[in-house]
Amino acid sequence: MPALDFSDPFDVVVLGGGNAALCAAITAARAGCRVIVVEGAPEFYRGGNTRHTRNLRCVHDGTAPTMTGPYAREEFLDDLYRVTEGRTDERLARLTVARSSELLAWMDEQGVRFQPPLGGTLSLGKSNAFFLGGGRGALNALYRKARALGVVVVYDAPVIELVIESGHFMSATLKRNGKAQSVRGRALVAAAGGFEANIDWLKKYWGEAADNFLIRGTPYNRGEVLRMLLDAGVESVGDPTQCHAVAIDARAPKFDGGIATRLDSIIFGIVVNREGKRFYDEGEDTWPKRYAIWGRLVAQQPGQTAYSIFDAQSIRLFMPSIFPAIEAPTIAELAARLGLDPAALGRTVDEFNVAVHPGTFDHTRLDDCATQGLTPPKSHWARKLDTPPYYAYPLRPGITFTYLGVRVNEEARMLFEGGKPSANMFAAGEIMAGNVLGRGYVAGIGMTIGAVFGRIAGQGVSAYVRN
Numbered sequence: 186m187p188a189l190d191f192s193d194p195f196d197v198v199v200l201g202g203g204n205a206a207l208c209a210a211i212t213a214a215r216a217g218c219r220v221i222v223v224e225g226a227p228e229f230y231r232g233g234n235t236r237h238t239r240n241l242r243c244v245h246d247g248t249a250p251t252m253t254g255p256y257a258r259e260e261f262l263d264d265l266y267r268v269t270e271g272r273t274d275e276r277l278a279r280l281t282v283a284r285s286s287e288l289l290a291w292m293d294e295q296g297v298r299f300q301p302p303l304g305g306t307l308s309l310g311k312s313n314a315f316f317l318g319g320g321r322g323a324l325n326a327l328y329r330k331a332r333a334l335g336v337v338v339v340y341d342a343p344v345i346e347l348v349i350e351s352g353h354f355m356s357a358t359l360k361r362n363g364k365a366q367s368v369r370g371r372a373l374v375a376a377a378g379g380f381e382a383n384i385d386w387l388k389k390y391w392g393e394a395a396d397n398f399l400i401r402g403t404p405y406n407r408g409e410v411l412r413m414l415l416d417a418g419v420e421s422v423g424d425p426t427q428c429h430a431v432a433i434d435a436r437a438p439k440f441d442g443g444i445a446t447r448l449d450s451i452i453f454g455i456v457v458n459r460e461g462k463r464f465y466d467e468g469e470d471t472w473p474k475r476y477a478i479w480g481r482l483v484a485q486q487p488g489q490t491a492y493s494i495f496d497a498q499s500i501r502l503f504m505p506s507i508f509p510a511i512e513a514p515t516i517a518e519l520a521a522r523l524g525l526d527p528a529a530l531g532r533t534v535d536e537f538n539v540a541v542h543p544g545t546f547d548h549t550r551l552d553d554c555a556t557q558g559l560t561p562p563k564s565h566w567a568r569k570l571d572t573p574p575y576y577a578y579p580l581r582p583g584i585t586f587t588y589l590g591v592r593v594n595e596e597a598r599m600l601f602e603g604g605k606p607s608a609n610m611f612a613a614g615e616i617m618a619g620n621v622l623g624r625g626y627v628a629g630i631g632m633t634i635g636a637v638f639g640r641i642a643g644q645g646v647s648a649y650v651r652n
């Protein structure tokens with residue numbers, strides 16, 4: 186790693202190397218600031234969870250060639266209010282939605298390209314713009330632009346200390362090549378994500394069960410910067426005990442399994458725990474509205490494990506996991522392959538099949554195929570499991586992100602306890618997303634919040650530095 190001269194202070198120190206960090210760095214550099222981006226991960230793994238994304242949600246007038254639409258401000262706000270159920274700062278929510286309308290053009294200016302959505306993407310073509318080449322493609326374009334603007338980027342340099350005096354950022358200490366190195370800056374943008382990869386921190390709320398969680402994204406989002414800011418007296422926002430968790434393929438790696446390990450098979454069959462018993466209505470509502478409850482449901486089962494079971498009628502109806510489904514000619518053999526008690530699974534399937542009330546199956550709407558007299562019921566898409574071969578995917582909770590963050594105002598300025606805005610400390614992205622998204626999720630809003638507040642923070646730091 187080449188030696189870098191940090192003796193002169195930078196105008197702007199940006200912590201993190203994902204979407205929010207890059208949007209802030211590019212905006213500040215375009216305004217003439219000398220900017221450093223401090224990425225904790227090695228270069229190959231740069232970009233945090235942004236690497237795994239596929240799209241961002243934005244207001245648009247329907248003329249974008251890669252989207253259907255239009256998608257109006259009111260619709261976006263309605264979607265946001267519905268999922269957050271009041272846990273949002275209304276001013277910041279309105280700001281996010283309003284400024285999302287600038288993102289397609291702004292991203293395009295930075296070299297990010299979009300494509301029409303592929304099939305199996307939860308019908309998001311109207312509201313969400315899909316990156317050509319996915320999140321990694323978008324990141325590569327943003328890094329190229331940042332470099333061209335003279336932004337200094339250091340990799341493999343986790344921040345281990347922040348020096349903050351009377352609500353004023355002074356310097357950050359990084360660990361590079363095993364040595365601590367101080368970087369001074371006139372202003373700070375914290376964009377270092379949440380704490381979802383910090384199992385010990387998750388254990389505070391989930392106990393030992395957290396050992397069995399899989400983390401869908403980067404192992405580098407351990408929340409160190411968030412912790413330092415909260416310890417320095419920045420106000421917190423968002424429920425610390427909550428995280429967004431979906432059911433993913435249990436064979437996924439501990440970290441970074443990404444989108445390819447998500448399972449959309451649940452509504453097509455039944456889900457049992459390791460005792461071979463069903464525990465929740467698999468057909469309660471359409472999959473986009475329900476997929477995010479299944480992480481928590483699986484987390485509550487013994488061993489934090491469960492199995493999605495379906496038959497040959499459904500194998501082609503959903504986007505599969507990257508791992509092949511486990512297949513067997515009979516339910517008893519399937520149970521044996523999964524390590525379940527064949528008699529227990531056989532009983533559950535028999536009871537389910539008897540309770541299925543015939544209807545007209547249609548997985549694109551809430552159909553009339555439901556069970557009768559079964560607890561828990563299956564309210565839609567209930568078809569007898571009677572067509573071999575039989576299939577299963579093992580499930581585990583897959584953690585996407587955490588909700589705890591730092592409180593900010595409309596200028597993306599961090600607020601210290603008592604609501605006092607810092608003069609030179611700004612935040613963007615997942616580290617402050619809880620201001621807008623206090624609970625729930627609407628697909629694509631993580632990237633929207635990062636880009637909107639990244640740009641606002643970039644404008645804020647450059648205005649501060651110029652004065």
Ligand SMILES: Cc1cc2nc3c(=O)[nH]c(=O)nc-3n(C[C@H](O)[C@H](O)[C@H](O)COP(=O)(O)OP(=O)(O)OC[C@H]3O[C@@H](n4cnc5c(N)ncnc54)[C@H](O)[C@@H]3O)c2cc1C
Binds near residue numbers: 226238584616629
């Ligand atoms: C599998 C998956 C799919 C997703 N798909 C979508 C999607 O399609 N659309 C969408 O909007 N959202 C999606 N999300 C959520 C999205 O990834 C986040 O909302 C978004 O990436 C947040 O951007 P960010 O820049 O704030 O954080 P990140 O992109 O996570 O970046 C955080 C950065 O901080 C760095 N860092 C952490 N600690 C330190 C430290 N101590 N010192 C220095 N650097 C540090 C990390 O290395 C990383 O570079 C998805 C998430 C996952 C896990």
